[in-house]
Amino acid sequence: SQMKELIRQFGLKLRQGGVGVFYFAGHGLQVNGRNYLMPIGAEITAAAEVEYEAVEAGFVLAQMEEARNRLNVVILDACRNNPYARGFRSGTGGLASVSNAPSGTLIAYATAADDVASDGSGSRNGLFTGELLAQLKQPGLTLEQVFRRTRTAVRGKSGGKQVPYEYSSVEGEDFYFLPPVPVAGSDEERAWDFAKRSRSVAAVRLYLSDYPNSRRATEARRLLAELEKNERLVVGNPPTKPPVSNPAPSVRMSATGVALTALASFTTVKTDRTGMVIERKLQQECWGYVEDLGNGVKLELVELPTGEFQMGADDGGVYERPLHQVQVKGFLMGKYEVTQAQWRAVAKLPKIKIGLIPEPPIFKGENFPMYNVNWDEAMEFCARLSRKTGGKYSLPSEAQWEYAARAGTATPFAFGPTITPELASYNGMLLIQGEVGDREPLTSVGSFPANAWGLFDMHGNMWEWCADEWHLDYISAPSDGRVWGDISSSGSQRVIRGGGWYSQAAGDLRSSVREQADPGGPNPVVGFRVVRQ
Template identity: 35%
Template sequence: MSIPPNPNNTDAILGGQNPLPVNAGILGGIAGAKKKLVHDLELSIEAAHELIDNHDLLEFETITVNSFGKVITSTKKYAFYYTEKLENDVAIDMMYIPSGNWNLECTEGNKKWLHQISIKQFYLSKSPITKAQYQAVMGNNPSFFKGEDRCPVESVTWKDAIDFCERLSNLTGKNYTLPSESQWQYAFVSGTNTPIYCGDTITTDLSNYNGKQYKFRNEPTGVYLGKTTPVGKYPPTPWGLYDMHGNVMEWCLDEWHENLIDKPIDGTAWKWRDDNDGQYHIFCGCSYKFFPLDLRGSNCTYITAGDRYSDIGFRVCRI
């Protein structure tokens, strides 16, 4: 077998082999980190080449706390992403979310069951869409809180969020939309098996919520800021997503249903019809107003598509 005289970046990382060379030597730096990450994700050789050739690598740290809110570990992590560049040096980082299965706990009366949902890989914006990003795409800023362009845009209706996705799609030639409820909750968990992404509890040093009076577990009470904060201020999830806990609640694509019996098992949005005219739509997460027990990913509810509040924003998704 001949050796290419000038191996490209992918060949250097993957060894030019098929399948992915599990025991091949790992390069240092970014190249080595990319090789290790695609191996950990158990990707096909084609998917590995696509990520390595066309994506950047985000390096970040995640933390784990005990039930008293004390940091017990800090771990370096990597995640693939690409950047969607907008005008005026504004950009949106889109994080790669790996495929996997996720169990949704369903309750109806006294009946409880697990609804297993299989999620295909997708991309989710690293943080809620900010005022600057919204302004760059839509040409306006509807937010109640003024100033600080890196804060999440809020006071947006579901229809505003859909309009943003459609305009962003037209600008970029890619298909952007809101995440489904299943995609959002799957990303919220980010591969963890603890109540909160950072462990057994959370503190107001790790998220923007109302921690002044109540606790999640045994952590000390914290502060209540009463407003949004710049995205990225607090530590991310293990998949490199910021502000999944607190700051603003986030619109999802799904329409509201009375029960979860027929919820799609493929992670797609659950809609009554093919258009976007449903009256009630889902939003997930919690905001700067919420108490600690609301920080669970299962905290999803609904309002009408035309409602707007100072603690509801959104992030964008791409399949």
């Protein structure tokens, strides 16, 4: 077949040397313990026909073994349901495990052996391939790190339902798809160069831990003191509860007739292309509304102005295109992600459609964002809050969310062209001397700088639900900021925004990034914030 001939040609090229990478996305199945890859147009009615219509994965491995090159990588996003299952007497889902990979070979499956993987729910790539592509763009990751981080991301986004696996016989030196950015000098010099350029508290602390008596130690301690002082100024210590403003004597009415009060001032920052903070600004004026949920629990909302903005990113993925102009009417949005204390207060109110579990499963804290919330539960929260207060609460539309996240900016992040783990809660993967600086699973809301409109954690901490149904791109998207799709049914995939604490790349936190999630399933990395129209 044409597919087999192309694989033969691939094997001949490998004999000339180099690293071989074989990637297959589509349907794969196992018959009698052997894995088969299905070409486009294959017609199979029974298991006996598979070996004649499909290509055995072992055929690919045989070409690699014959080539005897140093390193080969086989990536199979083919662990899907058997599309021909009706013609089989019995069968096991997914692909069989591999026990005889040629020396120097890594074989990556989209999910565990005998299991099935997500097709991507209408997206161009499945969940596994989408996350793998994100990791392949990161310089300085070894072969093993790329797939290990892909596994972490897929496990998180699937709620533990899909866990990629690798089978490896790779030996010798590390291999990089994108090599580390070279820095001249010794290990100590490279560590110091990174600490200075990143201006990261974690990086400087790690440098001092590894080289406490170096000739740069005094300078490093001065830098650390400066950064820690700035961190206290900008971020402050994580509050024991969200800072709620004392109502100012001045009150004014919103365009929708809500009596607004002056909220507390806040600090925001701007960064340069390296992530260095180049400006800190104390914002004095911020208007909003404080909803009393009882027992000392408050819900602060910030007034956002009527305006227009460019939604999406021409240089982003297909999900973020085309860039288009959107007009948005003024509205009120939660200053913070809904906290566990706020969730508990509303969960105790009478049920409207579905019950709400008042406590999170593991990570608990009054001021932590509520997580493991599905879209249906977030909608129930809004409905109960509306009935209690008489206000019209809902999840934000996707356009409202991005408008609020940008806060009048056109840069990838509200703070500028890039972001660092000092400015948002995400797993920034600070690589120095092979060590990884991981973020704690949850961070108290309000622990990082706000954007220019006084909204906190629009980048990171938790992915956040939007009301909209998922669409692959922005073709035919509304231009007036309304919800795109039907909110009366939870059957369709829904939009999530903002990135989360487990996100490994800053790019996942960009204002324009959008992802999809199952509205009815538990999702340990998704929370939400509310809007009041």
